[in-house]
Amino acid sequence: MVQGKDLDPAAIEVTLTVRLIAMPQSHAVISCLHANLAALEAVLADIDQQGIATITCLGDLVGYGPQPNEVVDLVRQRAIPTCQGCWDEDIIEGLNACDCSYPSQLAERRGHLAHQWTAEQLSEESKAFLASLPMSLRRDRLLFVHGSPNSQHEYLLPDMDAFAALERVESAGAETLFCGHTHRPYVRELREGSIRVRQMSGEPAGVAEAEDRELRLPLRRIINAGSVGEPRHGNTNPTYVIHDEDIGAVEIRELPYEVERTCSAIVDAGLPPIFAWRLRHGFEYAERADDASHVCER
Amino acid sequence: MSQTLLISGPPGCGKTTWILSQLRSHPGPCGYLCLAGTPDEGLSQARDGGIDLTWLQDQRSGLQDLADPDQALAPRPANLLALIELSQFQPPTEPGLAGMDRRVIPQLEALHLSPDAHLHFGRDAVLPRQDTLDFSSLQAWERNLAGAVWDPASLSSFWFELVNGAYGDAYRAWWCRARISIPPPSRSPSPSA
Incomplete structure (x- = not known):
């Protein structure tokens, strides 16, 4: 019960009514946790504070960060439906990606270091959990993936060719595609998409007749949740999204967390101190590949 | 003179x-x-x-x-x-x-x-005005990379980190231009007719 002589009771009532109607259909999407426990705890606390019960995780629970088991445990404890990220896949199947995944030999070496450290730290239980994660999750016309419906390693960048972006959503049979992997949150609306099909008919000896058919596609959306554990959008704050299925509203939320707690844990764990420096300054642990659209096919 | x-x-x-x-x-x-x-x-x-x-x-x-x-x-x-x-x-x-x-x-x-x-500097007026930082201690760090091969992208990352203080406060940092000798490609025999 909210009390206060300066508050307008009518205003409170309106606010509460809106929340009561909107909240049941709101769900949160988190991605790219990267073994950053402090960031994950801050994000989950923020989600709880808003009374949102449904959370979906888009993978990359581990990699680079200092608390892989703790993060896996917390996701399991909260029973958060999760799909498998590229790091989750690599850590249980071994590094399959070739050099093309890294923009430099230095980044590659750091990536391998982080991979080796994480593989040594992860308990068999955690590995089994990561191995059990599905490539994608579907809820009605909502599809949840880590990178793209094609691969956990494919980046769906906000400036990706519109046709290619539409193809990824449409061919997966989704209205709204939730993804992560880029570590930069965004909402992209694909409006007025259409596919034109030319159908040829006619007798072999006769004149072929062409019939053009145009299929209008309804609005499609790509929603990128950004990253909880390794933000790459310009500062150190974790990001995630809240989506309201009923009214289609999307909120990209960004909040501070105890970044120094994670930085200390990185150093204490014996991981390269440069990881802590980069995280503290809002830089990715190892730079992203120059050609982000490239998908390693090894 | x-x-x-x-x-x-x-x-x-x-x-x-x-x-x-x-x-x-x-x-x-x-x-x-x-x-x-x-x-x-x-x-x-x-x-x-x-x-x-x-x-x-x-x-x-x-x-x-x-x-x-x-x-x-x-x-x-x-x-x-x-x-x-x-x-x-x-x-x-x-x-x-x-x-x-x-x-x-x-x-x-x-x-x-x-x-x-x-x-x-600081005494003779013919020299520019002194612009000394308040150093209490100085360290020079160098590493001989003879025989090591660094790709330009790695050097670029390292440089970015160095000048932005990832390894401590850097007052002066320079690239050393490397002399690289690449042997000419061996001449392949002319294709026979």
Whole structure:
């Protein structure tokens, strides 16, 4: 019960009514946790504070960060439906990606270091959990993936060719595609998409007749949740999204967390101190590949 | 007429920058020597590691290394401008050459160098205004990468981190230009007709 002589009771009532109607259909999407426990705890606390019960995780629970088991445990404890990220896949199947995944030999070496450290730290239980994660999750016309419906390693960048972006959503049979992997949150609306099909008919000896058919596609959306554990959008704050299925509203939320707690844990764990420096300054642990659209096919 | 100048001042005051400006404006031959300085001023001295000479030689073609013993014995050109750099935290106690740190004289004599003048940053008005940072200690870090191969993208990342303080406060950092020799491709035999 909210009390206060300066508050307008009518205003409170309106606010509460809106929340009561909107909240049941709101769900949160988190991605790219990267073994950053402090960031994950801050994000989950923020989600709880808003009374949102449904959370979906888009993978990359581990990699680079200092608390892989703790993060896996917390996701399991909260029973958060999760799909498998590229790091989750690599850590249980071994590094399959070739050099093309890294923009430099230095980044590659750091990536391998982080991979080796994480593989040594992860308990068999955690590995089994990561191995059990599905490539994608579907809820009605909502599809949840880590990178793209094609691969956990494919980046769906906000400036990706519109046709290619539409193809990824449409061919997966989704209205709204939730993804992560880029570590930069965004909402992209694909409006007025259409596919034109030319159908040829006619007798072999006769004149072929062409019939053009145009299929209008309804609005499609790509929603990128950004990253909880390794933000790459310009500062150190974790990001995630809240989506309201009923009214289609999307909120990209960004909040501070105890970044120094994670930085200390990185150093204490014996991981390269440069990881802590980069995280503290809002830089990715190892730079992203120059050609982000490239998908390693090894 | 040749001229030999001893330029002293605290690290970071602009000695090398001023020296470069003199080297660029001098039309004749030029020489350079960097003296290590003395460690007993209460502050640790950073080792130069030859980086100043390397940089100046890159910026001023034909710059002689005055520390080269072969050149020390060779007759010097009449219009040579010889500039000697010395890191020195404390200001000289006397003006002109009389204020020169006596301990560097043996080094200079061994190289047959005798300064015509001694200029100290913060004392002599001919030099630019002193712009020294308040150093309490200095460290020089160097690593010999001979035989190591670094891809440009890795160097670029490392440089970004270095100048942004990832490895400590960096006051001066330079690339060393690498000389790379790539053997010419072997000539393949002409295809037969």
